[in-house]
Amino acid sequence: EIKAGQGEDLHTLTRWVLSQQQHAPEATGDLTILLTAIQFGCKFVASKVKQAGLINLLGLTGAANVQGEEVKKLDVLANDIFRNALIASGKACLLVSEEDENAMIIQNPKQRGKYIVTFDPLDGSSNIDCGVSIGTIFGIFKVKDDKNPNSSDLIRSGREIVAAGYCMYGSYCEMILSLGNGVNGFTLDPSIGEFIMTHPNITIPPKGKIYSVNEGNYKYFDEPSKKYVDHVKSKYTARYVGSMVSDVHRTLLYGGIFGYPADSKSKRGKLRILYEVFPMAFLIEQAGGKATTGTKNALDIVPEHIHDRSGIWLGSKDDVAELEAFYKKK
Numbered sequence: 001e002i003k004a005g006q007g008e009d010l011h012t013l014t015r016w017v018l019s020q021q022q023h024a025p026e027a028t029g030d031l032t033i034l035l036t037a038i039q040f041g042c043k044f045v046a047s048k049v050k051q052a053g054l055i056n057l058l059g060l061t062g063a064a065n066v067q068g069e070e071v072k073k074l075d076v077l078a079n080d081i082f083r084n085a086l087i088a089s090g091k092a093c094l095l096v097s098e099e100d101e102n103a104m105i106i107q108n109p110k111q112r113g114k115y116i117v118t119f120d121p122l123d124g125s126s127n128i129d130c131g132v133s134i135g136t137i138f139g140i141f142k143v144k145d146d147k148n149p150n151s152s153d154l155i156r157s158g159r160e161i162v163a164a165g166y167c168m169y170g171s172y173c174e175m176i177l178s179l180g181n182g183v184n185g186f187t188l189d190p191s192i193g194e195f196i197m198t199h200p201n202i203t204i205p206p207k208g209k210i211y212s213v214n215e216g217n218y219k220y221f222d223e224p225s226k227k228y229v230d231h232v233k234s235k236y237t238a239r240y241v242g243s244m245v246s247d248v249h250r251t252l253l254y255g256g257i258f259g260y261p262a263d264s265k266s267k268r269g270k271l272r273i274l275y276e277v278f279p280m281a282f283l284i285e286q287a288g289g290k291a292t293t294g295t296k297n298a299l300d301i302v303p304e305h306i307h308d309r310s311g312i313w314l315g316s317k318d319d320v321a322e323l324e325a326f327y328k329k330k
């Protein structure tokens with residue numbers, strides 16, 4: 001006899017992370033706790049984004065950040081909530097945020113854990129005030145020596161990432177996460193405040209029909225990027241949100257290619273290696289796609305400074321291979 005409700009068996013994000021931990025004999029549960037803090041930050045931001053226009057959260061703060069960008073109120077709120085939640089988790093030792101000039105070292109040994117978290121608290125700031133999808137991006141590394149965490153811990157390639165993800169605040173709110181064995185998607189059910197697995201084992205189509213790039217910068221592109229864009233527009237349709245999270249999310253689900261190449265205006269590209277390029281390159285590779293600067297695998301970059309930038313192209317493996325061929329011809 002089946003009673004009402006007995007057939008329900010929802011896989012929450014926490015349940016899934018715990019199940020992964022059970023497969024790893026050396027696991028301590030620290031990553032589960034760290035991810036709980038990140039989930040909380042995402043739920044908080046998701047709820048504020050919905051109310052933003054009603055509770056005076058739109059618009060600028062009047063300040064500029066280390067990137068030289070005008071800071072929005074939601075950038076600051078999101079940064080504060082993630083920073084505080086991560087510190088309180090007791091599982092982080094070093095935090096790098098787009099909005100903070102310096103890496104933050106957790107000084108109190110009692111609050112210090114073994115993980116480094118790099119994050120873009122609010123991605124797509126230019127889209128906040130018109131209600132277009134935005135997101136949060138994060139990457140997680142293990143510290144080299146937890147007695148002595150310091151910024152030099154971040155001078156390492158993206159191959160050393162242990163987990164990465166993003167949360168998109170769109171027509172629905174979804175967290176995409178990889179712990180290094182595939183990619184899974186969890187949609188926030190706002191009525192219960194839980195992320196529920198909705199997209200298990202995401203794989204990116206090997207080839208797509210969409211290209212996504214800010215063509216307003218075309219005149220600054222180098223020859224291979226120009227030629228590639230000329231080529232791809234003859235066969236594909238264009239989509240460009242201008243929020244990396246949304247453009248990558250669409251690319252992950254539908255296939256195709258997204259790029260923000262280095263150009264003569266942004267010599268080293270626009271997107272930041274530690275909290276935009278690496279996490280997204282990691283997720284795309286984990287889903288069977290590719291990520292490149294044009295000439296080098298994106299995860300093989302080694303940044304020199306925490307806010308360093310790089311050109312990036314990522315997406316379906318055949319589409320990225322085609323782009324790379326334009327760079328090889330050069």
Ligand code: AHG
Pocket residue numbers: 069098120122123124125126214242243244245260270
């Ligand atoms: P952020 O809002 O975190 O500063 O990131 C903005 C990034 C990224 O989301 C997007 O892909 C890119 O900037 C868009 O840049 P353009 O407006 O130059 O196209």
Ligand code: MN
Pocket residue numbers: 067069098125
């Ligand atoms: Mn910004």
Ligand code: MN
Pocket residue numbers: 120122123124244276
């Ligand atoms: Mn961003």
Ligand code: MN
Pocket residue numbers: 075098120121122123124125
């Ligand atoms: Mn941002």
